[in-house]
Amino acid sequence: MKGSWKSKLTSGLFVLPYLLCFGVFLLYPLVSGLVLSLQNNDMLGTHEFVGFKNYKDIFTPGTYVHDSFVRGLWGTLKFVVYSVPVLIAVGLALALLVGALTAKARGLFRTVFFLPYAISATVMATIWMRVFDTDSGFLNLMLDRLHIHRSQHIGWFTDTPWVWIALVASTVWWTIGFNMMLFINGLNEVPEELYEAAKIDGASAWQRLIRITLPSIKNVTAVVLIMTVIASFNVFAQPNLMTRGGPGFETNVMLMKVFDVAYGQHQGGAASAMAILLGLIMMAVSAILYRLMFRKEAS
Amino acid sequence: MKKHQHRFGFAATILLLVMGLALAGCGGGKSSGDSSASPSSASPSGSSSSPASSPDNGGGKSGAKTEILFWTPFSGPDGPFMKSIVDGYNQQSDRFTIKFQIQPNGDYYKLLDNAFGTKKNMPDFMIMHLDSIPTYVKKDLLLPMDDLAAKAGIQKADFADAAVNCGTIDGKWMGIPLDIHPLIMYYNKDLFQAAGIAAPPTNMQEFLDAAKKLTDASKGQWGYVMPTQWPQQFLFPSLVYQQGADLADASGKPTLNTPEAVKALEFERSLIFEHKVSPQKVAQDGEVKLFLQGKNAIQFNGPWMKDQWDKAKLNYGVAPIPVFFDQPGVFAGSHNFVVPKSQTDQAKLDGIGDFLKYVAGHSLDWAKSGQAVASKAVLASAEFQALTQQQTEVAKEFDYVHFAPPVPNWGSYTGELYNQINLVLLNNGDAKKALDEAQAKAEQAAAANK
Numbered sequence: 124m125k126g127s128w129k130s131k132l133t134s135g136l137f138v139l140p141y142l143l144c145f146g147v148f149l150l151y152p153l154v155s156g157l158v159l160s161l162q163n164n165d166m167l168g169t170h171e172f173v174g175f176k177n178y179k180d181i182f183t184p185g186t187y188v189h190d191s192f193v194r195g196l197w198g199t200l201k202f203v204v205y206s207v208p209v210l211i212a213v214g215l216a217l218a219l220l221v222g223a224l225t226a227k228a229r230g231l232f233r234t235v236f237f238l239p240y241a242i243s244a245t246v247m248a249t250i251w252m253r254v255f256d257t258d259s260g261f262l263n264l265m266l267d268r269l270h271i272h273r274s275q276h277i278g279w280f281t282d283t284p285w286v287w288i289a290l291v292a293s294t295v296w297w298t299i300g301f302n303m304m305l306f307i308n309g310l311n312e313v314p315e316e317l318y319e320a321a322k323i324d325g326a327s328a329w330q331r332l333i334r335i336t337l338p339s340i341k342n343v344t345a346v347v348l349i350m351t352v353i354a355s356f357n358v359f360a361q362p363n364l365m366t367r368g369g370p371g372f373e374t375n376v377m378l379m380k381v382f383d384v385a386y387g388q389h390q391g392g393a394a395s396a397m398a399i400l401l402g403l404i405m406m407a408v409s410a411i412l413y414r415l416m417f418r419k420e421a422s
Numbered sequence: 423m424k425k426h427q428h429r430f431g432f433a434a435t436i437l438l439l440v441m442g443l444a445l446a447g448c449g450g451g452k453s454s455g456d457s458s459a460s461p462s463s464a465s466p467s468g469s470s471s472s473p474a475s476s477p478d479n480g481g482g483k484s485g486a487k488t489e490i491l492f493w494t495p496f497s498g499p500d501g502p503f504m505k506s507i508v509d510g511y512n513q514q515s516d517r518f519t520i521k522f523q524i525q526p527n528g529d530y531y532k533l534l535d536n537a538f539g540t541k542k543n544m545p546d547f548m549i550m551h552l553d554s555i556p557t558y559v560k561k562d563l564l565l566p567m568d569d570l571a572a573k574a575g576i577q578k579a580d581f582a583d584a585a586v587n588c589g590t591i592d593g594k595w596m597g598i599p600l601d602i603h604p605l606i607m608y609y610n611k612d613l614f615q616a617a618g619i620a621a622p623p624t625n626m627q628e629f630l631d632a633a634k635k636l637t638d639a640s641k642g643q644w645g646y647v648m649p650t651q652w653p654q655q656f657l658f659p660s661l662v663y664q665q666g667a668d669l670a671d672a673s674g675k676p677t678l679n680t681p682e683a684v685k686a687l688e689f690e691r692s693l694i695f696e697h698k699v700s701p702q703k704v705a706q707d708g709e710v711k712l713f714l715q716g717k718n719a720i721q722f723n724g725p726w727m728k729d730q731w732d733k734a735k736l737n738y739g740v741a742p743i744p745v746f747f748d749q750p751g752v753f754a755g756s757h758n759f760v761v762p763k764s765q766t767d768q769a770k771l772d773g774i775g776d777f778l779k780y781v782a783g784h785s786l787d788w789a790k791s792g793q794a795v796a797s798k799a800v801l802a803s804a805e806f807q808a809l810t811q812q813q814t815e816v817a818k819e820f821d822y823v824h825f826a827p828p829v830p831n832w833g834s835y836t837g838e839l840y841n842q843i844n845l846v847l848l849n850n851g852d853a854k855k856a857l858d859e860a861q862a863k864a865e866q867a868a869a870a871n872k
Contacts, residue, residue, distance in 0.1 A: 167538045167561050187834075187870035190863070257703045258642065259711040278703030281650060281848050367651050367706050371845035372838075386532055387834035388870060389557070 160399050164391035177396035188384060188393045192400070194372055195380030198362070199401070202376060203355040203408075206291045210351045211344070213295055214302030219332075221303070222310050233307070237300030244360035251293040252365055255279035280366045286374055290361050297361075298354065302347050309343030310336070345416045349409045356405045377401050487519045490773045493548035494523070495530035499729040503791035510787070511780045518773035538563055544762055547774045550597060552588055552756035553826035553833075559591050560830040565761040566594035574775030580782055581796045585756045588825045597758030598778050599796035601788060603725050604754035604819045605656040606812075607744065611737045613643070613719040622741040623720075629744045633699035636719035645699035647709035647718040648690060650847045654840055656753045657722055660743060661686035663751030663824045669836070670827035676835050676864035679857035687846055687853040689746065695850045703848060724755075725816050728792035740812040742819050754823035756796065789813050794820070831871050838863035 160177055164170035180188045221232050239247070254261045256279075263276045279289040317335050326334065337344075359378040362368055368375040377397070385394035496504050501524050508522040523545070525533050531554065537544045538558075550558070558564050571577070576598065578586045585599035609622050617636050623629035633645025649657070659669055667682035677683075694700045710727075712718035714734050722743060731738050743752050759778055765771065785795040786805050794816035800806050801817055826832050842856035 165561060166535050167558075167563060168541065169561070185866070187863075187866045190866065252705070252707060253711075255705065256708050256711055257705045258647070258701050258708055259715055259717070260705075276701070276703060278705065278848065280705040281703040365706070368841065369651060369706075369844045370848050372841045375841075383834065383837060386535060387837065388831055388867070389535075389561075390870065 156395050156399060159391055160395035162392040164395075165389045166385060166391040167389060170392070173392065177393045178400070180393060181396060181400065187388070188390070188397065191380040191384055192377075192397050194375050195377035195397070196401070196404075198368075198373070198375045199356060199358060199377040201287065202290065202358050202362075202374075203352060205287050206294055206355045206358075207348070207351050209291050209295060210299065210302055210355070211348060214299055214347065214351075215306050215344075217299060217303040218306030218310055219336075221307060233304070236303055239297050240300040242297065244364060247293065247297050248360065248364035251289070251296075252280075255289045255293075255365070257281060278370070281370050283370065283373055286366055286370060290366065290374065293365070294355075294358070294361055302351060305343060305347050305350075306340070309340035312343075313339040341416070345413060348412060348416070352408060352412060353405055356401065356408075487515075487517060488769045488773050489519045489521055490546045490770050490777070491521045492523065492777075493525055493534070493545035495525055495527045495549060497524050497527045498726065500726065500788075500791045500793075503787050507781060507784060507787045510784060511777055515776065515780075518776060520773075520777055538762070541764065544764060546765055546767075546770050547759060547761045549600070549757050550760045552585060552597065552599070552758050553828075555589060555597050555758065555760065556591065556828045556832070557830040558760075559596055563763055564596050565763045565765055566596060567598055567759075567761065568595050570761065570771055570775045571595065571598065571778075573772070574779045576775070576779055576782060580798055582798065582801070582820050584754075584820060584823045584825070585758070585796050588756070588828065589758055591828065597760045598782075600757040600759060600781065600785060601793040601795050602754050602756045602816075602820055602823055603793055604752045604816065604823045605653065605660055605722050605743055606725060606816055606819065607720060607722055607741045608713070608727065608731065609720045609739050609741065610713070610716060610718070611739050613716065614739075617719075622739060623744045624741075625744050626746045629720075629746065630697060630699075633693070633720065634697065637699045639698070639701075641717075643717050644701055644712065644719065646693060646720045647704055647712050648694050648700040648847060649706075649709045649721075650704050650844050651706045651840065653723055654843055655836070656724065656755075658683075658686060658690070658839075658843060659753040659824065659826070660722075660751060661689060661746060663753065663822075664745060664747040664749055666749060666751075668824070668827065670829055670832075674827060674829040676827075676829075676861060676868060678836075678839050678864055679854070679861040683857050684853050685747075687843060687857065690843075691846055691850065691853060694847060725792045725794065725812060728812055740815045742815060750819075750822040752819050752823055754819070754825060756825065831867070834871070835864040835867045836860075837867075 161172060161174060162170045163173045163176070177188070180186045181192045183189055217236055221229055221236070224232060252260075257263060257276050260279065262279065266277070277285055279285050313336060317339070318331060321331050321335055357378065358376050359382075362374040362376050363379050363382075366374045368379055378401075381394045381397050381401075384390050384397060388394075492508065494501075494504055505522055508520050512519050534548065534550075550564075555564065578590075578595065581599050582602055585602050586595070589595060589597040589599060607622060613636055614620075614622075614632075617632070619632050619635060623632045629646075636645035637643065662669060662680075662683050665682040665685065667677070667680050669678055669683070670676050694702055709718055709721050710723070710730075713721050714730070714736070716736070742750075745751075759774075759781075761771070761774060765774075782797045783799060785797050785800050786803065789795050789800065789806055789809060792812055794813050795801065795806070806817075807814060829835065839857075839860040842860045845851050846853055846856045
C-alpha cells in the first residue's frame with residue numbers, strides 16, 4: 124500500500140514531536156556523554172581530547188577511578204541481585220491481591236499502593252530513616268516491645284546483611300506501585316474463559332496461577348523485568364541519603380561513585396566513561412534476560 | 423456522575439496528603455546548615471530549588487541602579503538571615519541592587535561548577551566555603567580580592583585571623599570571610615542537672631566522668647552517642663589537631679595514618695566499646711535523633727543545629743569542645759565571599775566592594791542565625807556580646823580553629839578515611855589498619871589529582 128505524499132507528510136508530522144524529543148533529551152545527551160568520556164574535562168571550563176585514556180584508567184588496577192568503578196559496580200550489582208526478584212514478586216503479588224478485590228476496594232488499594240511512587244526521594248529517606256534508626260527507630264522500638272534483640276539493637280543501616288534488607292524494603296515501598304500497575308494491566312488482558320474452563324476441569328488456584336496466569340502475562344513480565352533491572356542499576360537516592368554508602372563502603376553504588384569522581388575529583392571525563400560502561404553493562408544484562416525469557420519461542 | 427465526584431474528592435484528599443508529607447519532609451529536614459565536605463546536608467529539595475530572589479527594594483529608583491547577582495547555598499533556616507542583610511543594604515544604597523539568590527545547599531557546587539563550565543548564568547559574586555577555595559584557585563577561576571578590598575576600605579585586620587590566613591593563597595586574598603563555624607559542644611541541661619553535674623566538661627577526664635554518670639543503658643540513655651558518619655568530618659580532625667598533628671603535611675601530602683590519628687580513632691572507638699557511654703551500630707543522624715528525644719546528653723555538632731534544638735524546645739547548653747589531648751584545637755568551616763575571575767565589569771566590582779564593606783559592619787543579622795561572624799567589629803559589639811546562648815561560646819573557639827588542608831579536591835582524598843572510620847566504629851575494628859588503608863586511597867586520589 125503506497126500512500127500519497129500527503130499521507131506521508133501527515134504521518135511524518137506525527138513522528139516529528141517524538142523525534143525532536145528523542146534528539147534533544149536522549150541523542151544529544153548520549154553523544155555529549157560519549158564525547159565527554161574521551162576528554163580530560165575538569166567540568167570547570169577546560170578540557171582536552173585524550174582518546175580512550177579514561178577507559179584505560181578504569182581498567183588499570185590501582186588507579187583512583189579503577190577502585191571507584193569496581194567498588195561502585197559491586198555495590199550496584201548486589202542491589203540489583205537483591206532487589207529485582209523482590210520487586211517483581213511483590214509487584215505481581217500485589218497485582219493479584221488487588222485483582223481479587225471488589226471493584227470499589229480495588230480503586231482504593233491501587234491508589235494506596237501507588238501513592239509512595241509519587242513521593243520525592245528526600246521525603247522517602249526521611250520516613251525510612253525514622254523507621255530504621257538503630258536506637259530511636261520505630262522498627263527497633265517495636266522489637267523492644269516484643270523483647271527481641273533488646274540488649275543489642277539491630278543496625279538496620281549499619282550492619283550487613285540488614286542494610287540490604289532495609290534498602291530493598293524501602294525501595295519496594297517507594298517504587299512497587301509502578302510494577303503493580305503494569306502487572307494489573309497485564310492481568311486484565313488474560314481471557315476470563317480460560318479460568319472458567321480450568322475451574323471446570325478442577326484446577327486448583329495454584330495450578331491456575333502457574334499454568335494460565337504466568338504464561339499469559341509473559342510479555343508484560345519481560346517488560347517489567349527489564350525496566351526493574353534498569354531502575355535498580357540506576358539506584359542512587361536510597362543509599363546516598365540513608366546509608367551514605369555505609370556500613371563502610373558496603374552500599375557505595377556506582378552512581379554515587381560517578382558523582383564523586385565528577386564533582387569531588389573534578390574529572391568529568393573519567394566519570395562519564397564510568398557511566399557509559401555502566402550503561403553498556405545494563406544493555407548487556409537486559410539483552411541476556413530478554414533472550415532467556417523468549418528463547419523457547421525463538422527455537 | 424456521583425462516582426466521579428467521589429473520585430475527585432478522593433484524589434483531592436490524596437493530593438493534600440502528599441503535600442502534607444512533602445511539607446513535613448521540609449520542616450523535619452536535617453541540618454541543612456552547611457558544610458562543605460559533607461554530602462550530609464541534604465537540604466529539602468522541592469521547595470527550595472527555585473531560586474528565591476529578593477523583592478525589588480529599590481522602588482522607583484531601581485532603573486538607575488546597577489544590579490548584582492549574588493549566589494548563596496543558604497536553603498536552610500539560615501536563608502532569611504542573609505536576606506535581611508541584603509535587604510538592609512539595598513534599602514540604603516542608591517547605586518547598587520544586590521539580587522539575592524538561594525541555591526539548594528546539596529546541589530550548590532554542582533550548580534556552581536556548571537556555571538563555571540558553561541560560562542552561562544554566572545553569578546557576579548557568591549558564597550564559597552573556605553575549604554573549597556583552593557580547588558577553584560588552582561583552576562584560576564577566582565579573582566583575588568586585594569584590589570577590590572583596598573578600594574572599598576576593607577582590611578584583613580577587620581576579620582578573625584584564622585579565616586584570613588587560610589583564605590590567603592600565594593600571598594593573594596581570595597575570599598572575604600563572613601563567619602567561622604567550628605564544631606561545638608551541645609549538652610542537655612536537664613540531664614546534667616539530674617546527674618548532678620554542675621558544668622560542661624572541659625577535658626578528657628571530666629568528659630569521661632560526666633559521660634559515664636549520664637549513661638543509663640537500661641533506660642536507653644547515653645552520655646555521648648558517637649556518630650559513625652557525618653559529622654565525623656568535623657570531629658575526627660579536631661581530635662588530631664588537639665595532639666598538634668594535621669591530616670596533611672606542609673606540601674599538601676595526606677598524612678592520615680600518623681600515630682596521632684590512630685590515637686584519635688582509638689579514643690573514639692573506646693567510648694563505644696570500652697567506656698560504653700555510646701550505643702553500638704549508630705546510624706546516620708542517630709545521635710541527633712536521640713539528642714532531640716533527651717536520650718543523648720552530649721553531642722558535638724555545628725552551630726547550624728541551633729534552629730533544630732530551638733524548635734524542639736530543648737533545654738540545652740553550648741560550650742567549646744573539651745580539650746581531650748594536649749592542646750585546644752577544633753575543625754571549622756567558613757563561609758566566604760568570592761568573585762569569579764571572569765567578572766571584569768568595574769561598576770559591579772565597586773558594588774560588590776561596597777556591599778562587602780556594609781556586611782562587615784552589619785553581619786549581626788547573620789549572627790542571629792546562630793553563627794559567630796568573622797568581622798571583629800561585630801564580634802566586639804555589645805549586641806553580639808549579648809548573644810550568650812551560643813554565639814559567644816562559638817567565638818571562644820576562634821583562637822584555635824583549624825580548617826581543612828588547603829589542597830584542591832581535598833574532599834576526594836578523605837572519602838575513604840570516613841568509610842574506614844565508619845567501619846572501625848561499627849565493628850570495633852583495628853584503627854591502625856583502617857587508617858593505613860585510608861592513607862593508601864588518599865595517595866591514590868592525590869596521584870589522580872595532578
